[in-house]
Amino acid sequence: MVTSVLPRVESLASSGIQSIPKEYIRPQEELTSIGNVFEEEKKEEGPQVPTIDLTEIESEDKEVREKCRQELKKAAMEWGVMHLVNHGISEELMDRVRKVGQKFFELPVEEKEKYANDQSSGNVQGYGSKLANNASGQLEWEDYFFHLIFPEDKRDLSIWPKIPSEYTEVTSEYARQLRGLASKILSALSICLGLEEGRLEKEVGGMEELLLQLKINYYPKCPQPELALGVEAHTDISALTFILHNMVPGLQLFYQGKWVTAKCVPNSIIMHIGDTIEILSNGKFKSILHRGLVNKEKVRISWAVFCEPPKDKIILKPLPETVSETEPPLFPPRTFAQHIEHKLFRKTQDNLSN
Numbered sequence: 001m002v003t004s005v006l007p008r009v010e011s012l013a014s015s016g017i018q019s020i021p022k023e024y025i026r027p028q029e030e031l032t033s034i035g036n037v038f039e040e041e042k043k044e045e046g047p048q049v050p051t052i053d054l055t056e057i058e059s060e061d062k063e064v065r066e067k068c069r070q071e072l073k074k075a076a077m078e079w080g081v082m083h084l085v086n087h088g089i090s091e092e093l094m095d096r097v098r099k100v101g102q103k104f105f106e107l108p109v110e111e112k113e114k115y116a117n118d119q120s121s122g123n124v125q126g127y128g129s130k131l132a133n134n135a136s137g138q139l140e141w142e143d144y145f146f147h148l149i150f151p152e153d154k155r156d157l158s159i160w161p162k163i164p165s166e167y168t169e170v171t172s173e174y175a176r177q178l179r180g181l182a183s184k185i186l187s188a189l190s191i192c193l194g195l196e197e198g199r200l201e202k203e204v205g206g207m208e209e210l211l212l213q214l215k216i217n218y219y220p221k222c223p224q225p226e227l228a229l230g231v232e233a234h235t236d237i238s239a240l241t242f243i244l245h246n247m248v249p250g251l252q253l254f255y256q257g258k259w260v261t262a263k264c265v266p267n268s269i270i271m272h273i274g275d276t277i278e279i280l281s282n283g284k285f286k287s288i289l290h291r292g293l294v295n296k297e298k299v300r301i302s303w304a305v306f307c308e309p310p311k312d313k314i315i316l317k318p319l320p321e322t323v324s325e326t327e328p329p330l331f332p333p334r335t336f337a338q339h340i341e342h343k344l345f346r347k348t349q350d351n352l353s354n
């Protein structure tokens with residue numbers, strides 16, 4: 001196989017090119033749905049991503065707590081994505097997370113290359129860009145930094161950014177707090193399904209085995225944003241995904257047959273239900289198709305934390321309590337690794353028939 005070495009998207013973007021290489025141009029059918037993200041974000045008509053206020057999620061008052069859970073449940077069933085507000089993680093900590101990540105990406109590309117991952121040898125952690133995984137050679141307009149942040153004993157701190165020096169401390173604290181938030185959400189979702197409070201947490205691996213992986217997505221300015229995508233349409237394979245961003249719009253959700261642009265909600269964390277919870281809940285909670293647009297004017301950065309079950313230890317399948325005569329299992333049993341395989345295979349098949 002011939003592999004051509006493509007530069008980092010950041011280098012491409014800063015080289016002054018007026019038109020983007022063909023590998024970044026989306027297929028014709030997709031181009032018709034890509035608009036100007038700033039115009040799209042302003043649109044007020046039509047369905048909008050729900051905002052869930054978590055203030056009362058653990059209220060002493062049973063009814064108050066129940067009302068909060070019902071709102072979460074509705075959002076998880078209808079959308080599978082939401083803006084979480086009053087989630088308990090301080091604005092100050094979120095700002096520090098954004099600052100250390102941004103500082104790392106402000107380093108020269110050569111400096112960042114010292115952290116380059118090596119996907120061909122299975123080292124997925126580190127600084128990287130997408131490798132073309134099919135015959136079309138399709139690429140995305142982003143570079144990223146990917147690494148495991150929780151549990152602490154599974155981290156490899158030697159590959160974490162050393163500049164800025166606060167990176168490790170700040171990112172570790174965020175990981176701990178987000179892990180707590182994940183537990184709260186998993187408890188609430190369990191109760192919504194009529195399960196015991198700790199059930200989903202256990203089913204995705206618990207404190208020891210649920211892995212939190214941080215992907216800092218760096219989307220440079222793009223000279224032809226109407227032709228490219230920062231991240232192509234996909235559903236997340238995780239149990240849950242939590243996303244922070246730098247208040248530049250880009251995320252779109254495919255809802256009722258249309259692309260809906262997520263607004264930028266101050267101090268919120270975007271949360272996705274991923275495929276794992278969709279499977280365990282037998283499709284009651286949705287893993288929504290989404291993608292990322294890019295733009296000419298502003299660099300966009302997002303911090304996505306994927307909460308993932310262990311690759312081989314757990315068989316994912318609809319929990320018996322979510323299955324009945326009228327609600328047969330929608331997903332055959334699979335490990336997380338098999339689920340990833342299955343998705344890659346389907347994608348290859350799609351490409352073959354294009």
Ligand code: OGA
Nearest residue numbers: 215217231251292302304
């Ligand atoms: C992802 C993703 C969206 C964003 O990394 O899986 O969907 O807003 N990112 O960057």
Ligand code: NI
Nearest residue numbers: 234235236290
């Ligand atoms: Ni995603």
